[in-house]
Amino acid sequence: xxxxxxxxxxxxxxxxxxxxxxxxxxxxxxxxxxxxxxxxxxxxxxxxxxxxxxxxxxxxxxxxxxxxxxxxxxxxxxxxxxxxxxxxxxxxxxxxxxxxxxxxxxxxxxxxxxxxxxxxxxxxxxxxxxxxxxxxxxxxxxxxxxxxxxxxxxxxxxxxxxxxxxxxxxxxxxxxxxxxxxxxxxxxxxxxxxxxxxxxxxxxxxxxxxxxxxxxxxxxxxxxxxxxxxxxxxxxxxxxxxxxxxxxxxxxxxxxxxxxxxxxxxxxxxxxxxxxxxxxxxxxxxxxxxxxxxxxxxxxxxxxxxxxxxxxxxxxxxxxxxxxxxxxxxxxxxxxxxxxxxxxxxxxxxxxxxxxxxxxxxxxxxxxxxxxxxxxxxxxxxxxxxxxxxxxxxxxxxxxxxxxxxxxxxxxxxxxxxxxxxxxxxxxxxxxxxxxxxxxxxxxxxx
Amino acid sequence: xxxxxxxxxxxxxxxxxxxxxxxxxxxxxxxxxxxxxxxxxxxxxxxxxxxxxxxxxxxxxxxxxxxxxxxxxxxxxxxxxxxxxxxxxxxxxxxxxxxxxxxxxxxxxxxxxxxxxxxxxxxxxxxxxxxxxxxxxxxxxxxxxxxxxxxxxxxxx
Numbered sequence: 001x002x003x004x005x006x007x008x009x010x011x012x013x014x015x016x017x018x019x020x021x022x023x024x025x026x027x028x029x030x031x032x033x034x035x036x037x038x039x040x041x042x043x044x045x046x047x048x049x050x051x052x053x054x055x056x057x058x059x060x061x062x063x064x065x066x067x068x069x070x071x072x073x074x075x076x077x078x079x080x081x082x083x084x085x086x087x088x089x090x091x092x093x094x095x096x097x098x099x100x101x102x103x104x105x106x107x108x109x110x111x112x113x114x115x116x117x118x119x120x121x122x123x124x125x126x127x128x129x130x131x132x133x134x135x136x137x138x139x140x141x142x143x144x145x146x147x148x149x150x151x152x153x154x155x156x157x158x159x160x161x162x163x164x165x166x167x168x169x170x171x172x173x174x175x176x177x178x179x180x181x182x183x184x185x186x187x188x189x190x191x192x193x194x195x196x197x198x199x200x201x202x203x204x205x206x207x208x209x210x211x212x213x214x215x216x217x218x219x220x221x222x223x224x225x226x227x228x229x230x231x232x233x234x235x236x237x238x239x240x241x242x243x244x245x246x247x248x249x250x251x252x253x254x255x256x257x258x259x260x261x262x263x264x265x266x267x268x269x270x271x272x273x274x275x276x277x278x279x280x281x282x283x284x285x286x287x288x289x290x291x292x293x294x295x296x297x298x299x300x301x302x303x304x305x306x307x308x309x310x311x312x313x314x315x316x317x318x319x320x321x322x323x324x325x326x327x328x329x330x331x332x333x334x335x336x337x338x339x340x341x342x343x344x345x346x347x348x349x350x351x352x353x354x355x356x357x358x359x360x361x362x363x364x365x366x367x368x369x370x371x372x373x374x375x376x377x378x379x380x381x382x383x384x385x386x387x388x389x390x391x392x393x394x395x396x397x398x399x400x401x402x403x404x405x406x407x408x409x410x411x412x413x414x415x416x417x418x419x420x421x422x423x424x425x426x427x428x429x430x431x432x433x434x435x436x437x438x439x440x441x442x443x444x445x446x447x
Numbered sequence: 448x449x450x451x452x453x454x455x456x457x458x459x460x461x462x463x464x465x466x467x468x469x470x471x472x473x474x475x476x477x478x479x480x481x482x483x484x485x486x487x488x489x490x491x492x493x494x495x496x497x498x499x500x501x502x503x504x505x506x507x508x509x510x511x512x513x514x515x516x517x518x519x520x521x522x523x524x525x526x527x528x529x530x531x532x533x534x535x536x537x538x539x540x541x542x543x544x545x546x547x548x549x550x551x552x553x554x555x556x557x558x559x560x561x562x563x564x565x566x567x568x569x570x571x572x573x574x575x576x577x578x579x580x581x582x583x584x585x586x587x588x589x590x591x592x593x594x595x596x597x598x599x600x601x602x603x604x
Contacts, residue, residue, distance in 0.1 A: 025449065025452055026452055040554075040555040041509060041510075041554040041555060042449065042452070042453055042509075043453050043456040043457065044452075044456075062554070065510050066510060066553075066554050069507070069510045069511060069549075080553040080554050080555045081553070081555045083553070
């Protein structure tokens with residue numbers, strides 16, 4: 001990209017003698033354009049855009065006039081948009097941007113003269129230069145100073161601005177417009193009314209046709225289908241009796257209803273389309289899954305082909321006229337639907353079985369619980385009686401021991417006693433004592 | 448030509464959409480427009496007040512700045528429009544804002560952006576005073592706003 005200084009740009013602009021007769025900024029832009037394509041200075045789509053270092057883009061001409069009028073010195077010129085010091089100007093911009101600006105459609109600047117041309121902006125210069133017949137050209141006669149439309153120029157180079165007086169209306173008409181005037185435009189030209197064939201002046205024609213009694217008009221109920229076309233004079237009598245006129249309001253009401261119904265139908269159609277799309281999606285996913293389903297479940301493989309076989313003859317006989325593709329989709333749909341149905345049944349059965357099983361299991365658990373509880377009660381009772389018996393058995397022994405302790409205490413203090421018979425029982429009773437004590441303690445907590 | 452084309456484009460856009468608090472009052476020609484502005488927040492200095500701005504364009508707009516000042520409509524009129532009190536707005540409506548001078552102006556500015564700048568200048572203010580020397584300036588000044596050499600000394604605005 002070439003980067004030039006401000007000074008160079010000014011010099012370039014001064015030397016640049018663009019051979020342009022069309023001011024692109026004053027054109028009438030037909031198509032709307034994006035705000036980003038708009039030069040922030042002139043608010044037109046960029047014309048010969050240039051770019052500053054800060055990436056802001058302006059028309060070359062706009063930027064030059066901004067530089068020229070800026071109060072600061074040229075070196076201090078800042079970007080009008082962001083006030084960054086400029087530091088050089090890039091003349092080349094992406095072709096994309098230039099093309100987008102160039103293709104915006106504009107009207108021919110000679111629209112007021114009658115040119116109806118609408119062209120992309122880039123072509124309007126060529127249009128004006130070469131093709132536009134309405135472009136105003138200088139009169140070939142130097143002294144004249146008036147302008148003539150290009151298409152009206154005299155091939156011999158004569159001035160066409162001489163005034164001629166129209167013989168009928170006594171107005172002064174330039175020669176270039178004279179022919180058109182006397183054949184079409186002169187208000188005093190005689191014409192005949194197309195209906196009543198009276199000869200009248202052109203300027204009165206409009207007034208006349210509005211009131212001419214011979215003009216053929218259609219009945220005002222023609223939009224409801226009344227075929228009557230009558231002269232204005234007769235039409236009034238017809239319209240008083242025309243049945244369609246009296247029915248007009250009803251037709252209008254019905255039309256309004258039809259319109260609203262059509263609207264609802266359109267809405268419904270749209271909704272229907274959406275639903276159909278959804279269905280198609282579901283079908284396509286289903287069509288992919290049968291193979292997987294068939295592989296995983298043996299019963300489906302068994303049931304689905306039989307259903308399909310059942311359907312096949314019926315469809316082939318009834319839809320023999322319908323083309324094969326339609327039939328194919330119909331059978332697949334049927335197949336899929338039957339598949340779906342069988343799967344649904346199976347699921348239903350399974351859920352039944354599960355609930356049944358559930359009930360049975362809970363009953364079994366209940367009865368088992370009851371039995372166990374009974375057993376527990378029995379065991380508890382047995383335990384209680386055993387404890388009673390043990391206590392009863394132990395009691396005399398406890399007493400016996402206590403009495404023996406009272407007598408045997410002397411024996412213990414003299415362990416090295418000479419009576420082995422007495423020492424024998426004492427050694428057996430001593431280890432028993434703590435066990436008994438702990439037993440009685442446990443009893444207390446248990447009961 | 449340049450100015451009228453640009454202004455008519457701006458006018459089309461303004462009639463489509465304007466930011467809140469800004470409305471166009473008068474635009475019957477392409478030389479003088481009047482805009483009404485209103486401060487949007489709860490600044491007690493400007494609460495419930497509407498102010499009128501007058502824009503005067505010359506044929507070099509937007510290369511040269513427009514002349515912008517507040518104008519006063521008496522309180523007895525149907526639409527009373529006072530001059531807002533601000534340390535940079537003289538009581539005759541002349542605004543001291545560097546954006547509106549030829550040094551601070553940029554051709555990228557539009558009527559809309561100028562209105563928004565003035566709106567925010569009012570919003571940010573909390574001082575209930577006129578510029579120093581207001582009385583003298585108002586009684587002696589016969590110059591047009593563009594010819595006055597303001598000193599832009601307050602960077603807080």
